[in-house]
Amino acid sequence: DAKTTQPTSMDCAEGRAANLPCNHSTISGNEYVYWYRQIHSQGPQYIIHGLKNNETNEMASLIITEDRKSSTLILPHATLRDTAVYYCIVRVASNSGGYQKVTFGIGTKLQVIP
Amino acid sequence: GAVVSQHPSRVICKSGTSVKIECRSLDFQATTMFWYRQFPKQSLMLMATSNEGSKATYEQGVEKDKFLINHASLTLSTLTVTSAHPEDSSFYICSANPGTTNEQFFGPGTRLTVL
Numbered sequence: 001d002a003k004t005t006q007p008t009s010m011d012c013a014e015g016r017a018a019n020l021p022c023n024h025s026t027i028s029g030n031e032y033v034y035w036y037r038q039i040h041s042q043g044p045q046y047i048i049h050g051l052k053n054n055e056t057n058e059m060a061s062l063i064i065t066e067d068r069k070s071s072t073l074i075l076p077h078a079t080l081r082d083t084a085v086y087y088c089i090v091r092v093a094s095n096s097g098g099y100q101k102v103t104f105g106i107g108t109k110l111q112v113i114p
Numbered sequence: 115g116a117v118v119s120q121h122p123s124r125v126i127c128k129s130g131t132s133v134k135i136e137c138r139s140l141d142f143q144a145t146t147m148f149w150y151r152q153f154p155k156q157s158l159m160l161m162a163t164s165n166e167g168s169k170a171t172y173e174q175g176v177e178k179d180k181f182l183i184n185h186a187s188l189t190l191s192t193l194t195v196t197s198a199h200p201e202d203s204s205f206y207i208c209s210a211n212p213g214t215t216n217e218q219f220f221g222p223g224t225r226l227t228v229l
Binding site: 036038041042044045049101103104105106107 | 223
C-alpha cells in the first residue's frame, strides 16, 4: 500500500468547515483513498473512500486531485463530537473480499474548538 | 453499516495470567478478521490476520505463541494474551471485512491493563 502524509494536528472552530489534507504522491492506479477517524478510546470509524472522483456522504466530502497525488477530507460543519484522529489510507480494494488489511499512519488530530 | 463487537470492553488482570478477547461480526460473515494493538498516543499497529478455519498470519515481531488467535467460525475470532505482563497493557482492536463492500469495520476496542 502507498504511504500517506498528513499534518500531525489541526484546529477548527465549531460550525466551520474542517479541511483535512493528505498527500499520497506514490498512489497506484488501482489504489483507493480511504478515510477513517478514531475518537478517543474507541475503535476507528469508516468515513468515506474514493478512487478518482469526488465523493460525498452524510458524514463528509472527499476531494481528490486530478493527478490523485493528494486529497482533502471536508467536514462541512464541524461539531465538538468531530474531535478525533483522522487517518488517510490508500490501499487496493476489491469486492471479492478476503485479505484486505489496513495499515494506519499517525493521522491528523483534529481539535474542534467551541 | 456492519457491526463488530468486542468483549470485554475493559479487563484488568494480574501479571502471568492469560486473557481472552472476543471479536464478533454481528450482522455479517467475515472469513478474515484483523487484530490491532494501540499504545497510548500511538497509531494502530496490525498484529495479525485471523483466517476462519486456518492458522492466523502474524506480522513481523509479533509472537504467535504469546498472542493466540482462533477463528473458529465466520462470526467469531478470539485473541488470547498468554502469560500477560505489564508491557502487554494496551488497547486491542479487531476489524472485519464483509467481503461484499470495500469497507473495513472496526470493533470498539478492549482496554487491557496488566498489573
